[in-house]
Amino acid sequence: EAGVAQSPRYKIIEKRQSVAFWCNPISGHATLYWYQQILGQGPKLLIQFQNNGVVDDSQLPKDRFSAERLKGVDSTLKIQPAKLEDSAVYLCASSLQGAQSPLHFGNGTRLTVT
Amino acid sequence: DQQVKQNSPSLSVQEGRISILNCDYTNSMFDYFLWYKKYPAEGPTFLISISSIKDKNEDGRFTVFLNKSAKHLSLHIVPSQPGDSAVYFCAASAIRGSEKLVFGKGTKLTVNP
Numbered sequence: 001e002a003g004v005a006q007s008p009r010y011k012i013i014e015k016r017q018s019v020a021f022w023c024n025p026i027s028g029h030a031t032l033y034w035y036q037q038i039l040g041q042g043p044k045l046l047i048q049f050q051n052n053g054v055v056d057d058s059q060l061p062k063d064r065f066s067a068e069r070l071k072g073v074d075s076t077l078k079i080q081p082a083k084l085e086d087s088a089v090y091l092c093a094s095s096l097q098g099a100q101s102p103l104h105f106g107n108g109t110r111l112t113v114t
Numbered sequence: 115d116q117q118v119k120q121n122s123p124s125l126s127v128q129e130g131r132i133s134i135l136n137c138d139y140t141n142s143m144f145d146y147f148l149w150y151k152k153y154p155a156e157g158p159t160f161l162i163s164i165s166s167i168k169d170k171n172e173d174g175r176f177t178v179f180l181n182k183s184a185k186h187l188s189l190h191i192v193p194s195q196p197g198d199s200a201v202y203f204c205a206a207s208a209i210r211g212s213e214k215l216v217f218g219k220g221t222k223l224t225v226n227p
Contacts, residue, residue: 004157033215042118042203042217043158056214091157100146100209105157 002026004106006092012112018080021109025073025094031055032069033103034077035091043091049075050098082113117141118206120218128226133191135221137204140185144206144216149178149189152201152220161202162189194225 005024013019025032030051035043046065048055051072060067064083069075079086089110093103119138127133135149145166150158164171164178164187171178177190191198204218 040219042120042205042219044217045214048214093157100207102148102160102163103158103215105150105159107155107157 004092004094004104006090006106006109008109009107010110010112012114013082015084015113016081018078019082019111020076020078021090021092021111023075023077023092023106025075025092026104029094029096029104030072031095031098032075033093033095034067034075035093035105037089037091037108039088046077055098079111082111084113087111087113116218117144118204118216118218120204120221122221123219124222124224126224126226127194129196130193133189133194133198133223133225135189135191135202135204135223137187137189137218138185139187139206141206141208141216142185143208145209146207147178147180147187148205148215149176150203150205150217151198152203158203191223194223196225196227199223199225 032049034046037043046060047057047067049069067077089108091108093105095101095103148163149161151161152158162173162176162178164180180187201220201222203220205215207215
């Protein structure tokens with residue numbers, strides 16, 4: 001079974017620029033998550049999709065972050081404009097049945113904002 | 115407000131000995147608990163889980179214990195191997211709640227040969 005695919009692996013941008021991350025979940029997984037992991041912290045949920053719909057985006061900074069999941073498969077996460085504190089690893093994960101089944105994570109995108 | 119706490123940032127053990135990683139939680143609604151292992155430059159990988167109807171779950175060298183009254187769980191690795199060296203995250207969710215998976219900050223385990 002192919003795992004969760006994410007791109008790019010690394011991205012360096014200047015503050016106030018925009019950036020986008022892409023995720024392709026495991027085939028058949030209805031639930032998709034974007035997590036932010038700041039150095040020394042555990043992953044923090046930004047947004048959770050069930051098929052096309054948003055289940056939880058309570059911790060997504062909506063003034064600068066946006067995410068979409070077209071056709072219930074691939075997803076993109078965008079930051080515009082970026083701030084220094086957005087420097088983190090952005091992890092995409094998918095699961096069969098929400099958080100009651102194990103999440104499968106991609107290798108993440110390491111974002112550095114200078 | 116940290117609902118899942120891993121108070122030991124790091125742990126070092128000798129190969130062949132037992133590793134015990136601890137996790138405390140504050141939200142009494144949590145009823146499903148997982149441990150994830152993370153190697154550098156990779157995403158976390160699922161290791162083992164336990165639901166609140168059990169107090170122990172075992173998978174090979176890995177055993178998770180749950181003490182609901184103390185809101186505490188632990189992961190035991192016996193025997194520890196150098197390949198177990200990684201960061202271990204405890205995570206929890208609530209079936210009847212938002213199902214949002216909440217992670218601790220992680221414990222870095224080093225197994226010395």
